[in-house]
Amino acid sequence: xxxxxxxxxxxxxxxxxxxxxxxxxxxxxxxxxxxxxxxxxxxxxxxxxxxxxxxxxxxxxxxxxxxxxxxxxxxxxxxxxxxxxxxxxxxxxxxxxxxxxxxxxxxxxxxxxxxxxxxxxxxxxxxxxxxxxxxxxxxxxxxxxxxxxxxxxxxxxxxxxxxxxxxxxxxxxxxxxxxxxxxxxxxxxxxxxxxxxxxxxxxxxxxxxxxxxxxxxxxxxxxxxxxxxxxxxxxxxxxxxxxxxxxxxxxxxxxxxxxxxxxxxxxxxxxxxxxxxxxxxxxxxxxxxxxxxxxxxxxxxxxxxxxxxxxxxxxxxxxxxxxxxxxxxxxxxxxxxxxxxxxxxxxxxxxxxxxxxxxxxxxxxxxxxxxxxxxxxxxxxxxxxxxxxxxxxx
Amino acid sequence: xxxxxxxxxxxxxxxxxxxxxxxxxxxxxxxxxxxxxxxxxxxxxxxxxxxxxxxxxxxxxxxxxxxxxxxxxxxxxxxxxxxxxxxxxxxxxxxxxxxxxxxxxxxxxxxxxxxxxxxxxxxxxxxxxxxxxxxxxxxxxxxxxxxxxxxxxxxxxxxxxxxxxxxxxxxxxxxxxxxxxxxxxxxxxxxxxxxxxxxxxxxxxxxxxxxxxxxxxxxxxxxxxxxxxxxxxxxxxxxxxxxx
Numbered sequence: 001x002x003x004x005x006x007x008x009x010x011x012x013x014x015x016x017x018x019x020x021x022x023x024x025x026x027x028x029x030x031x032x033x034x035x036x037x038x039x040x041x042x043x044x045x046x047x048x049x050x051x052x053x054x055x056x057x058x059x060x061x062x063x064x065x066x067x068x069x070x071x072x073x074x075x076x077x078x079x080x081x082x083x084x085x086x087x088x089x090x091x092x093x094x095x096x097x098x099x100x101x102x103x104x105x106x107x108x109x110x111x112x113x114x115x116x117x118x119x120x121x122x123x124x125x126x127x128x129x130x131x132x133x134x135x136x137x138x139x140x141x142x143x144x145x146x147x148x149x150x151x152x153x154x155x156x157x158x159x160x161x162x163x164x165x166x167x168x169x170x171x172x173x174x175x176x177x178x179x180x181x182x183x184x185x186x187x188x189x190x191x192x193x194x195x196x197x198x199x200x201x202x203x204x205x206x207x208x209x210x211x212x213x214x215x216x217x218x219x220x221x222x223x224x225x226x227x228x229x230x231x232x233x234x235x236x237x238x239x240x241x242x243x244x245x246x247x248x249x250x251x252x253x254x255x256x257x258x259x260x261x262x263x264x265x266x267x268x269x270x271x272x273x274x275x276x277x278x279x280x281x282x283x284x285x286x287x288x289x290x291x292x293x294x295x296x297x298x299x300x301x302x303x304x305x306x307x308x309x310x311x312x313x314x315x316x317x318x319x320x321x322x323x324x325x326x327x328x329x330x331x332x333x334x335x336x337x338x339x340x341x342x343x344x345x346x347x348x349x350x351x352x353x354x355x356x357x358x359x360x361x362x363x364x365x366x367x368x369x370x371x372x373x374x375x376x377x378x379x380x381x382x383x384x385x386x387x388x389x390x391x392x393x394x
Numbered sequence: 395x396x397x398x399x400x401x402x403x404x405x406x407x408x409x410x411x412x413x414x415x416x417x418x419x420x421x422x423x424x425x426x427x428x429x430x431x432x433x434x435x436x437x438x439x440x441x442x443x444x445x446x447x448x449x450x451x452x453x454x455x456x457x458x459x460x461x462x463x464x465x466x467x468x469x470x471x472x473x474x475x476x477x478x479x480x481x482x483x484x485x486x487x488x489x490x491x492x493x494x495x496x497x498x499x500x501x502x503x504x505x506x507x508x509x510x511x512x513x514x515x516x517x518x519x520x521x522x523x524x525x526x527x528x529x530x531x532x533x534x535x536x537x538x539x540x541x542x543x544x545x546x547x548x549x550x551x552x553x554x555x556x557x558x559x560x561x562x563x564x565x566x567x568x569x570x571x572x573x574x575x576x577x578x579x580x581x582x583x584x585x586x587x588x589x590x591x592x593x594x595x596x597x598x599x600x601x602x603x604x605x606x607x608x609x610x611x612x613x614x615x616x617x618x619x620x621x622x623x624x625x626x627x628x629x630x631x632x633x634x635x636x637x638x
Contacts (some may be wrong), residue, residue, distance in 0.1 A: 388486065
């Protein structure tokens with residue numbers, strides 16, 4: 001049998017067998033679609049959890065209070081950090097934690113008080129318009145709003161956003177001076193930045209003891225290869241002071257937040273693989289049932305002179321064809337469902353993109369399930385004694 | 395000099411293991427079948443007739459003895475060699491037709507040719523001839539479930555002859571058919587034997603069916619009892635054998 005003819009004949013048999021029990025095939029494919037879709041979404045959830053860390057730059061360090069993030073650092077640290085060898089720029093950042101409209105999840109978004117002079121130089125992943133940036137720097141109550149946040153709430157340049165402070169009491173009004181754009185899909189733009197100086201001036205008036213403090217410092221370094229050395233130098237600078245520092249890379253800092261919910265992430269990851277395990281059991285059962293019903297056909301093929309490997313490949317091929325079909329549909333559905341998921345849960349997952357590696361994992365899972373589910377039935381069919389197989393009534 | 399038998403069996407034995415014991419199914423069978431002969435194997439259930447047919451067809455292996463088919467000792471062949479040998483030398487007709495349900499009549503008949511080097515055009519010509527021979531030229535694109543039992547068995551016979559095998563083995567070919575269809579199938583087998591000189595070895599319970607054979611061998615408890623020649627074969631109206 002020439003290879004081409006064998007392949008054509010083989011494919012014809014596989015495809016015809018695939019749709020032999022339409023209801024059974026349809027139900028199995030439906031199960032596969034749901035499983036591959038669920039697997040893809042859960043994997044995307046895990047990746048979304050790490051979105052902040054993925055966005056981190058290797059040339060940025062974070063210096064915070066060594067005791068805890070909730071304790072601030074004196075603002076004068078900024079100049080001393082700037083003086084350390086290897087440091088290019090330093091920016092202060094304070095978590096504001098205010099409430100917009102109400103405390104509902106949909107209205108929550110992060111606000112930070114930052115250094116207007118250098119902030120957007122430190123974060124080139126945020127694209128600003130020069131005239132907007134200039135307007136913001138001149139406006140004490142000005143704010144720069146991320147594109148995603150602006151789109152969600154309909155914020156436009158010129159709008160005023162009233163925010164009720166929780167950490168910093170009072171109702172604060174911010175003018176939208178500009179909207180910054182994300183560099184790519186992985187960049188989070190669901191936040192608002194305003195002047196640290198504005199916050200500090202208000203604190204001086206209302207709570208003088210709370211003025212002149214920074215939540216943390218973002219440190220830009222010239223050489224990412226020297227990150228560990230510079231981190232140590234910064235922390236050494238403030239050793240034995242009233243507020244000792246802890247400096248780490250931005251990625252490590254972000255991962256620290258993820259670590260607080262590590263168990264949840266692990267659970268999501270485990271569930272995603274359990275879904276695949278369940279669908280494997282379903283497909284394996286389908287293929288075992290299919291192969292058992294057709295034992296006499298396989299025996300007939302063997303009696304006619306077909307190789308046992310051909311018989312095995314028929315079952316394996318059908319199993320893989322089934323899971324490939326389910327896999328393709330599942331992967332295709334992942335994108336619109338992830339988009340819907342993103343619009344519903346943007347407050348939790350500002351970045352919720354189906355990564356290429358997720359699609360690769362989905363394809364691999366579908367293929368793996370197909371091969372594993374078809375393996376035992378195919379071996380059994382290949383090994384069946386012709387005489388016994390011919391007697392079998394499926 | 396007498397022509398060499400197409401099937402030559404000597405001291406063939408076969409037993410199956412059941413419940414931890416070896417149960418003999420065939421004992422010391424010695425039998426020659428001539429080229430172009432139509433032979434029927436009869437016997438009660440469990441007599442070993444199907445086992446003997448399976449051994450001759452190369453889908454089972456004996457415990458002892460020799461079994462030559464057209465000069466090849468098939469007891470010495472490996473599984474892979476046996477598969478190739480079956481493809482070239484044996485045409486199968488089963489009681490329940492054993493057609494592939496997803497393939498139409500044409501594709502079912504074409505199946506054994508997939509193991510040959512014939513071109514698509516050659517295969518088509520052969521399949522059309524075979525289906526014409528069994529009277530199913532107008533049913534080529536029908537799937538088995540669209541055919542009657544008799545028609546399905548005729549498709550199976552077309553499949554059995556398509557690769558021009560050395561022998562045709564038929565295991566209860568009329569066992570699942572009504573009398574009319576059974577008679578059509580038997581007539582077809584007689585025609586293959588008489589006009590085309592095909593060697594046919596048939597197992598049947600049906601006394602009417604075995605009347606088509608030139609020679610009837612009886613098996614009882616795994617042993618052959620002396621040859622019986624059907625009365626019909628002795629009359630002027632009897633069916634001619636290929637050797638006549």
